[in-house]
Amino acid sequence: MIPKYADVVIIGSGFGGSIAALRFxxxxxxxxxxxxxxxxxxxxxxxxxxxRYISRLYRDYPSNYLxxxxxxxxxQGMGVGGTSLVYCGILERIPDYVWKNxxxxxxxxxxxxxxxxxxxxxxxxxxxxxxxxxxxxxxKVMDRVCEKMGLGDINLRNLMVxxxxxRECGWCTMGCKFGAKMDMAxxxxxxxxxxxxxxxxxxxxxxxxxxxxxxKVYYRPTxxxxxxxxxxxxxxxxxxxxxxxxxxxxxxxSPALLMRSRSLLxxxxxxxxxxGISGNGDIPIGAIMQEDVYTYKGxxxxxxxxxxxxxxIIVDMHAPPIGPAVKYKGTFESINKPPQFWGKKHKQTLKxxxxxxxxxxxxxxxxxNIHIRLDPKGNVVIRRSSSYTISNVYEKLKDAxxxxxxxxxxxxxxxxxxxxxxxxxxxxxMGSVVDPETLELxxxxxxxxxxxxVLPSATVVGPSLTVAAVAEKVMGVIH
Ligand SMILES: Cc1cc2nc3c(=O)[nH]c(=O)nc-3n(C[C@H](O)[C@H](O)[C@H](O)COP(=O)(O)OP(=O)(O)OC[C@H]3O[C@@H](n4cnc5c(N)ncnc54)[C@H](O)[C@@H]3O)c2cc1C
Numbered sequence: 001m002i003p004k005y006a007d008v009v010i011i012g013s014g015f016g017g018s019i020a021a022l023r024f025x026x027x028x029x030x031x032x033x034x035x036x037x038x039x040x041x042x043x044x045x046x047x048x049x050x051x052r053y054i055s056r057l058y059r060d061y062p063s064n065y066l067x068x069x070x071x072x073x074x075x076q077g078m079g080v081g082g083t084s085l086v087y088c089g090i091l092e093r094i095p096d097y098v099w100k101n102x103x104x105x106x107x108x109x110x111x112x113x114x115x116x117x118x119x120x121x122x123x124x125x126x127x128x129x130x131x132x133x134x135x136x137x138x139x140k141v142m143d144r145v146c147e148k149m150g151l152g153d154i155n156l157r158n159l160m161v162x163x164x165x166x167r168e169c170g171w172c173t174m175g176c177k178f179g180a181k182m183d184m185a186x187x188x189x190x191x192x193x194x195x196x197x198x199x200x201x202x203x204x205x206x207x208x209x210x211x212x213x214x215x216k217v218y219y220r221p222t223x224x225x226x227x228x229x230x231x232x233x234x235x236x237x238x239x240x241x242x243x244x245x246x247x248x249x250x251x252x253x254s255p256a257l258l259m260r261s262r263s264l265l266x267x268x269x270x271x272x273x274x275x276g277i278s279g280n281g282d283i284p285i286g287a288i289m290q291e292d293v294y295t296y297k298g299x300x301x302x303x304x305x306x307x308x309x310x311x312x313i314i315v316d317m318h319a320p321p322i323g324p325a326v327k328y329k330g331t332f333e334s335i336n337k338p339p340q341f342w343g344k345k346h347k348q349t350l351k352x353x354x355x356x357x358x359x360x361x362x363x364x365x366x367x368x369n370i371h372i373r374l375d376p377k378g379n380v381v382i383r384r385s386s387s388y389t390i391s392n393v394y395e396k397l398k399d400a401x402x403x404x405x406x407x408x409x410x411x412x413x414x415x416x417x418x419x420x421x422x423x424x425x426x427x428x429x430m431g432s433v434v435d436p437e438t439l440e441l442x443x444x445x446x447x448x449x450x451x452x453x454v455l456p457s458a459t460v461v462g463p464s465l466t467v468a469a470v471a472e473k474v475m476g477v478i479h
Contacts, residue, residue: 002200002240006032009217009242011205011257012313014082015467016451017248018184018192019123024244025195032196032240034219036204036249037078040085045175047118057086057174058155061252061372061380063230065418071384072279072370072419076250080201081185081252084464086173088300089181091129091162091468092461093120094148102365106457108436109471119469119476127162129465134158134168138297141289141358142316146305148400149393151310151314159304159315159411172300191398204258205249206232206378208447209264214243215447232260232378244446244478251277251453252372255427256380257426259373259439259450266427268442272432274372278458279421281364283390283413284317285397286357287406293358304461313460319359358406364391365458384419410454423463428453439474450474 007029010017018091025031038056040048049056061074063185095106096113104112127251135158143156152221162182172181179186189199202222208215220235247254255274262270292336295318306313369385401408413420428449430436439454441447451466 002198002238003030003032003205004240006030006240006242007243008032008246009034009074009240010246010248011079011217012036012082012247012249012253012451013184013189013199014077014084014248014250014451015184015464016250017082017246018084018188018472019471020193020246020248020448020475021197021199022188022195023472023479025197027479029244029479031192031197032242033083033199034194034203034240035080035199035201035216036202036222037080037082038203039080039199040175041177041178042179045177048174049171049177053174058324059230061230061382065134069416070382071388072382072417072421074279074382074424075420075422076384076424077231078184080181080199081189084183085175085185087183087464088172088462089161089163089176090159090301090462091124091465092160092304094459094461094466095306098311098460101309102311102460103457108431108456115441115471116466116469119472121463122472123465123468125466126187128164129160129162130301131158131160131162131463132166132299134298134302136168136302136316137292137294138318138358139296139303139316140302140359141291141293142305142314145358145360145397145404146314147398148403149396150306151307155305155307157304159301161299163299166187166299168298170296170298170300173319206237207257207261207264208245208247209261210266210444211241214241215245216241217245220257225437230379244448247447247449248451249429250451251424252380252382254451254453255433256372256374258428258433260378265441265447266443268444269432272429273425276368276429276456277370277424277426278366278368278371279370279419280423280425280458280460280463281312281366281391282361282421282423283394283411284359284361285394285401285411286359287401287410288409289356289358290405292355294355294360295357311460312362314393314397315361315363317359317361360397362391362393362397363423363460363462364393366390367458368457370424372427377461388418388419393438398425425452425455425458425463429456430454431456437474438478439470440478448474448478
């Protein structure tokens with residue numbers, strides 16, 4: 001039974017939401033977390049290796065992108081634990097040279113490597129962050145591709161992970177069935193529950209309104225097979241009141257929630273709300289190599305090539321069951337028939353292309369020119385400015401593949417200009433939508449946004465560790 005009143009209501013249970021839940025609960029407050037997705041245990045992740053679970057573990061914006069053309073597709077996880085359930089377990093600090101060259105003019109003065117360092121340490125300890133020794137075979141092939149690009153071996157190293165006793169099976173992106181990946185559901189959330197927080201799964205917040213000396217959050221139930229999780233109308237709504245509310249639904253859902261609530265809150269400077277969203281410059285490319293790559297051995301992501309003073313990194317990727325079958329359907333010369341997505345044939349596809357398929361991704365600084373608006377029903381529509389450019393490393397990477405005699409895949413970006421990102425950032429930027437110190441929505445005391453949507457720019461490395469460190473920092477001020 002979800003109570004009608006609480007001290008704090010938190011919307012979303014990913015990196016931002018779980019940390020807020022723990023710290024508020026530890027300070028003695030009654031905390032209720034509303035989470036749109038389901039609760040999953042490690043045993044459940046035995047089942048999610050079946051690709052039919054993708055629609056229960058993932059949310060895509062826009063949801064119908066396979067039918068409707070969209071300039072960029074944003075993919076995120078959902079469930080108690082948020083995207084941490086399906087993330088690759090990579091937890092990298094933003095490198096100092098990225099701060100110096102690109103971020104210092106974009107981030108408020110409250111944020112710098114020195115000012116975040118203490119909070120990075122708290123999260124790193126909690127999630128057992130370390131640099132693993134094992135280099136999977138495909139990462140060694142990536143090393144050679146990077147050397148061919150003239151990036152040299154001094155720029156290569158294993159990615160930092162939050163994992164304990166990894167079996168190197170690579171299925172991190174469908175939930176870790178061994179419980180090795182340190183997601184929120186294994187770390188912050190049990191501690192938050194131990195400290196008294198309530199997690200209400202399958203509850204989607206639709207809008208928030210100012211009420212008495214706090215806020216009322218209106219929400220609806222979602223079902224375990226609810227493919228319409230994006231939709232905001234057509235269900236009876238329930239509500240819960242709290243003096244403090246934390247929106248931690250991630251980007252782009254947090255800005256969308258504020259857009260739907262705008263007329264019901266105190267006026268706030270909203271010109272940047274839903275604007276300046278970055279896809280962290282994500283762009284993956286696959287190639288069928290001349291040699292065995294053993295795609296399926298090793299962590300979902302394992303190695304990074306980064307060059308001091310450059311605004312990109314290159315990483316290897318293995319994302320079963322989605323990787324080869326969905327992303328590269330029929331776009332290699334050597335593949336005659338498009339692969340099947342489901343069942344035995346799907347498994348066969350993965351097996352056939354697994355041996356020599358190398359997928360690398362460029363993650364880089366972009367200009368943050370994605371924005372969202374709401375359709376008349378309140379659903380999210382995504383737009384990308386025509387000036388959006390991708391890193392020129394993408395073409396250099398393809399050239400290196402070709403020089404190695406590989407069959408280079410044609411991506412959606414090459415065919416239609418469509419991009420995908422798993423690292424959306426921004427939409428409720430600190431300094432323009434929320435206060436940098438408290439992450440409170442300007443002019444709305446007690447209403448905070450604590451997730452990737454407050455970050456003012458791309459981070460070049462994956463953003464999770466920074467989202468978590470920012471959450472720890474702000475919780476030290478507002479709990
Ligand atoms: C496949 C994949 C792999 C990734 N791997 C990495 C990695 O290895 N390293 C890295 O740094 N980053 C990685 N990322 C990105 C990273 O996971 C995100 O940047 C991070 O999770 C953002 O945290 P957050 O707190 O903003 O939101 P999330 O973790 O996305 O949590 C938001 C939660 O809010 C819930 N929610 C949304 N709307 C509502 C609503 N209206 N009502 C109730 N609940 C709601 C969602 O269901 C979700 O559970 C990956 C992303 C994906 C998709």
